Amino acid sequence: MSAAPQHILYLDSPTKTFGLGRCLGEHAAAGQVIALCGDLGAGKTTLSQGIAAGLGVAAQVTSPTFTLVAEYLGSRGLRLVHVDSYRLGDSPADAAREAATFGLEEIVESAAHPDADSRGAVVVIEWAERVAALLPADRLTIVLTPDGSPDARRAELTAHGPQSAHLLAAIQRD
Ligand SMILES: Nc1ncnc2c1ncn2[C@@H]1O[C@H](COP(=O)(O)OP(=O)(O)OP(=O)(O)O)[C@@H](O)[C@H]1O
Numbered sequence: 001m002s003a004a005p006q007h008i009l010y011l012d013s014p015t016k017t018f019g020l021g022r023c024l025g026e027h028a029a030a031g032q033v034i035a036l037c038g039d040l041g042a043g044k045t046t047l048s049q050g051i052a053a054g055l056g057v058a059a060q061v062t063s064p065t066f067t068l069v070a071e072y073l074g075s076r077g078l079r080l081v082h083v084d085s086y087r088l089g090d091s092p093a094d095a096a097r098e099a100a101t102f103g104l105e106e107i108v109e110s111a112a113h114p115d116a117d118s119r120g121a122v123v124v125i126e127w128a129e130r131v132a133a134l135l136p137a138d139r140l141t142i143v144l145t146p147d148g149s150p151d152a153r154r155a156e157l158t159a160h161g162p163q164s165a166h167l168l169a170a171i172q173r174d
């Protein structure tokens with residue numbers, strides 16, 4: 001088995017992180033899952049807001065506070081499903097059980113298919129490490145870590161599966 005394609009970016013401002021997100025949102029197709037990992041304040045929501053912009057979502061995307069899942073319709077007919085796993089149970093087993101109750105796997109499963117309102121969805125999951133057991137085989141994982149100065153982040157993108165590899169290749173071209 002060949003290694004999953006990987007790409008490392010250095011993002012020296014929130015604007016750069018937002019820009020990476022916008023590029024992802026512009027190139028993502030229905031069914032794409034983007035798994036965001038990184039500590040508090042790493043920049044996951046900033047990246048999610050960029051993805052929303054790239055999908056043409058007009059509404060302001062924030063971290064869902066009480067709801068774990070928020071949905072938006074983008075201008076190209078793709079929905080953004082924004083999941084924040086932070087408030088799920090503390091152990092991975094608890095988190096996976098709670099994620100199962102709101103149907104994370106069904107959300108991911110249905111994302112690839114058009115429905116009455118949309119051409120399908122792009123699913124962005126913050127704190128994806130908490131629900132690792134429920135993630136699909138094909139996903140683009142992005143790990144954000146601090147990188148020296150307060151405004152600098154390192155982003156490690158790993159494409160698991162063909163759809164994610166296609167998206168990663170588009171990002172590398174841009
Ligand atoms: N290069 C950068 N990329 C992203 N955010 C940055 C960067 N430099 C500084 N920041 C700041 O770090 C913070 C990131 O907050 P954000 O809500 O995006 O993180 P988060 O990972 O979603 O946090 P949480 O785990 O609390 O949800 C913002 O205040 C942002 O302005």
Ligand SMILES: [Mg+2]
Pocket residue numbers: 044045063126
């Ligand atoms: Mg956040």
